Each structure stands twice: as structure tokens, then as C-alpha cells.
Amino acid sequence: MARRYDPERRTRIIDAALRVIAADGIAGLSHRTVAAEADVPLGSTTYHFGSLDELLTAALRRSNENFAQALRDSEVCAEEETGAGLADELTRVLGEWFAGERGAIELEYELYLAALRRPALRPVAAEWTESAVEVLSARTDPATARALVALMDGVCLQVLLTGSAFDAAYTREMLTRVVDGCA
16 A cells, blocks of 8 residues: 655644643643544654654744744834833733633743753754844844843743733833833
């Protein structure tokens, strides 16, 4: 029997891994659970991803693309004279992010934080930071951009870990302090 060519299989496997992690956490991830979720033979998952770390790396990379794309699609890079405009726009982006499905944000941070225990994920976690810093550096210097990314990460983690609502006024104030303090 000839092999069926399936150019989308790798993508389907990554998407299935994200669904498994969203439902059962990283602890529920295995080649077997992903193969069942993707409706592909078990051999397909091991063919495309030799280890769970490789699969997690691909899932984290896909997850990272979401927020980076939200930044690129925003007005963050628009030319403005004041730092307040940048703080306002970043607050708006985070507000929209939290207005969406909270489970998607939790999934992204679960994958991001998995890099603490899985060194293979650290370069991909760093890619997210560098991507965001690159976008923000169009409006400010790289050190300030890095501080803004760290602050946004902290705000997001606090909201997720405490179950509290996103506080736009507080976030705007803190982002403005970082931007204005470095101007």
C-alpha cells in the first residue's frame, strides 16, 4: 500500500498537541494522546517529532506567534511623539488579549513557563521576548522595550495566577512610568 501524501499532517499534529495541553496540561501530553487527537497513526507523531520536547517546542513556537502577531497588527509601531501613546496602545492590546478566551492565554503561559523545567524550550521562550522587544524597539530604545515586555509578562502572570480581572488603568499607569522613566 502506498503512503498517502499529507502536507498538513505536521500542522495538524501541532494543533492537536495544543488541544491536548489545553485540556489536560503538559502532563497529559504524549505521542499517543496527540496521535488520537489528530486522528493520525502513532508513527506520524514520532516521525515528525522525535521527542515530546520537539513537539512542545513546535507548540510553544506556534503559541508565541499569536501575541507577536497581535503586537504587529496593533498601532504599537505607529509614530507618536509621546510615550503615553505607546502605553495606551500596549494597554489596549493586553485588554483585547484578556477580553478573548482566557484559556488561550493560560495555554500560552503554561507552555512558556514549561521552559523552567525543560531546557529545550528555553530558546523558543526567548524568541518570544526577542520578537516583542524587536517590535517595541521601533518606538523606544531596546532597554525600555525589554522592560516593557517584562512588565507586560508580570501583569499577565498576576492576572492569570490570581484569577483577577485585567486592570487597564493600573497597567497603563505602570507602562507609562516605564516609558516616561526611560525617556
